[in-house]
Amino acid sequence: MKPTWDIFCAVVDNYGDIGVTWRLARQLVAEHDLAVRLWVDDLQAFVRLCPQADAGAAQQWQQGVEIRHWPATWPGAEPAQVVIGAFACQLPDGYVEAMLRQPTPPLWLNLDYLSAEDWVEGCHGLPSPQANGLRKFFFFPGFTDKTGGLLREASLLPRCQALRQAPGEREQFLGGLGVQPEEGARLISLFAYENPQLGNWLDALAAAAHPSHLLVPQGRILGDLGTWLGEAELPVGTLHRRGALTVQVLPFVSQDDYDRLLWSCDFNAVRGEDSFVRAQWAGAPMLWHIYIQEENAHWEKLEAFLALYRQGLSPAAGHALSALWRAWNMDQPMGQAWTALQPHWEELREHARQWQAAQAARPDLATRLVQFYRNSL
Template identity: 60%
Template sequence: MSVKAKWDIFCAVVDNFGDIGVTWRLARQLVAEHGQPVRLWVDDLETFARLCPAASAHDQQQTIDGVEVRHWSKTWPGAEPADVVIEAFACNLPQAYINAMAASGRRVLWLNLEYLSAEDWIIGCHALPSLQANGLQKYFFFPGFEADTGGLIRESDLMQRRARFQADPLQQAEFLAALGVERQPEARLLSLFAYENPAVAGWLDALAGDTRLNQLLVPEGRVLGDVAAWLGMPSVQAGDHYQRGSLQISIVPFMTQDEYDLLLWSCDFNAVRGEESFIRAQWAGRPLVWHIYPQEDDAHWDKLNAFLDLYVHGLPPAAEQALRGFWRAWNAGEGAGDAWSVLLSEYPALLGRAEGWTHEQVANGDLAGKLVFFYADWLRAVHG
C-alpha cells in the first residue's frame, strides 16, 4: 500500500531529451500507478513540448496525464516544498526552495536522483544520506541493474504490452505504415539513434554490402549529419527514403516516448544513445549497441565496460567477444563494419540474452516503486 505524499521533481534539460525523458516517465508513473500528486519543474519547456506534444511550450503551469508541470525559470515563482523532493541528476535546487524546506518545520525527504551506472561502487553508495549545512538531509538514489540499487524505470504493464505488440505482425505493420515504411519480406529491420559518430559510415557500408536486405529507420536527431555524409547528401530530413545496395534508409520523424517504444519493439537490432533510449532498448528484448555520452577524461569507458560485464553473463565466449567488439568499435568511432559482420554470426545467442536480461531486470524491481517504498520506510524511521 503506497503512502500518499506530495512530490516535486526538478529537471534541468542539459542533454537533449535524456534528462527530461527520464523524469517525465517517472512523474507519470508515480501518478498513474502509485496515486502520488506530482509537480514536475522543467527549465526548458520547448524541449519538453517536443517530447510531449500535448504540452505547451509557453504555459507556466499546466497539467498533463495528471502531472502538474511547472516552468522552472531563473525567477523562482515560489512554492511550498513537497513531502518528497527529487533533484534529478544533480540539477541543483533553487536556493529559495532549499531555504523553504529548512524553514518548513516538516520532515522533507530530499533525494538526489543520480545518473544510471553499472559500476561496482553504485551499490555501496545507493541510499546513503548526506547531512547538509542547514540541517537538512539529502539521500543519493542510484538507478541501476542490480537488486540493491534503485532499478530501472518500467511501467507495470510494459512487458505485457511489448509481448502483445511483438506477437502481432498486423499491429507492427500499421505502426510502420504510419512512418511511411513497409517491411520487406525477410528483411532485417534496424533503428539508429546516436550522437555524432564516425563509426556510422563503416556500419552503413557493411549493411549496404550485405547479402540480406537491411531496412534502417533513423529518427530525427544528431546522427543525421553522419547519415547524410555517407549518402553524399547535404542534408536529410524526415520522410526521406534512400537505397544503396542492400540498405534501405528511412528518415522518420521525432517521436513521442510511446511511439519510440514501438519502434524499438519492431526492430531486430537497435542502436541507441545516452540513458533514456538505452533503458527502453533493453526492455525491447532485442540486441542493441549503446553509444555512451563521451567524457573528456574517458571515464565513459569504465561505465561502458561495467555494463557489459553484467550484460554478457552467461553468453558463450564467441558471442561475448562479438558483442564487446562491436560496442568497442561503435564507441571508438572506427572498425564498426568488420565488427558488425562478427556480431551477426552470433545473433541468435545475443537475441536469447537480450530477452533473458529483461527478466533479470524485472526481478530487480522498478525505479518508481522503489522510490515510493523508500519514502514509506524513511517515514516509519522518522516517526519511530
C-alpha cells in the same frame, strides 16, 4: 491527501534528462497515486516528448502530472514532501530555504545517473549530510538488487508482447510511420550522437548478403548520415537504397511511439540513458552509444555494463558484442566488428530476452523510490 512529490529536471542531454523524469513522474501518478510536480527548465525539449504540451505555459497538467516551468528567477512554491533533484541538478536557493521552514523537512533525494560500476551498490541509499540540516540521500538506478532498479511501468512488457503477437499490430504501427520494409529485411533503429564510424557501419550493411532497413528518427546523427548519403538535408520521409541497405528518416516521435519503434525492430542502436533502458525492455539485440565525458571517463561505465550484460553469453558471442560496442564508442572500424557479430545473432537474441526477464523480476525504480520514502517516515 495524496503525498506530494517535486521533481526538478535541468535539461542537459537534449532528451535524456527530461525523458527519464517525465516517465518517472507519469508512473508515480498513475501507479502510486501521488501528486507530482515536474519542474523543467527547457519546455521546448519537453514538448518534443509530449507534443500536446504548451512550451509557453508556466503551469499545465499533462497525463495527471503538474508541469511547471523552472525559470532562471525562482517564482516561489511550497515544497513537496519528497523532493527529487534529477542528475545532480542544483535546486533553487529559494526552494531550499522554503524546505528549511517546513515543520517536517522534506525527504530530499538526489536521483543520480545510471551506472553498472561496482561502487554504485555501496553508495545507493547513503545520506548526503547537508550543512543546513536537511535530509538528503543518494539514489542510484541500477541493474542489481542493491540499487534503485530501472524505470518500468506495469503495463510496459504486456504492451510490448501485445504488439509483437497481435496479428498486423506491428505492421499497422510501422505503416503509420510510412515504413514498409521488404519481406525478410532486418529492421534496425538508430538513435545516436554524432559518430564518425557511422559510414563504416553503413558500408557493411550495404554490402551484406542480408537486406537491412535502417530507421533513423530526427536527431544528432543525421549530419553523419547525410555525409554518407551525399545529401545536405534529410527531411522526414527521406528514403534511400544502397546495396542491401534501405535508409529511412522518421520524425521525432513521442515516448510511447518510440517504445513501439524499439519493439518493432530486430536491432536497436540507442544513446544516453532513457533510450538505453527502453531498448533493454524491448528484449532485442542492441548497441549503446554512451554519453561522452571528458578524458573518456565514460569508457569505464561502458565496460562496467558490458561486464554485467555479457554474463551468460558464450565467450565468442561476448567478445563479438564487446568489440562492436567498443568500436562504436571508441572510433574503431565498425564494419569489421558488425560482420564478426553476425554468426552469433540468434544467441544474442535469446540473451536479450533473458536479460529483459531477469531485470523485470526486480522491483522497478518508481516502486523503490516510493518504498524508500515510506521507510523514511
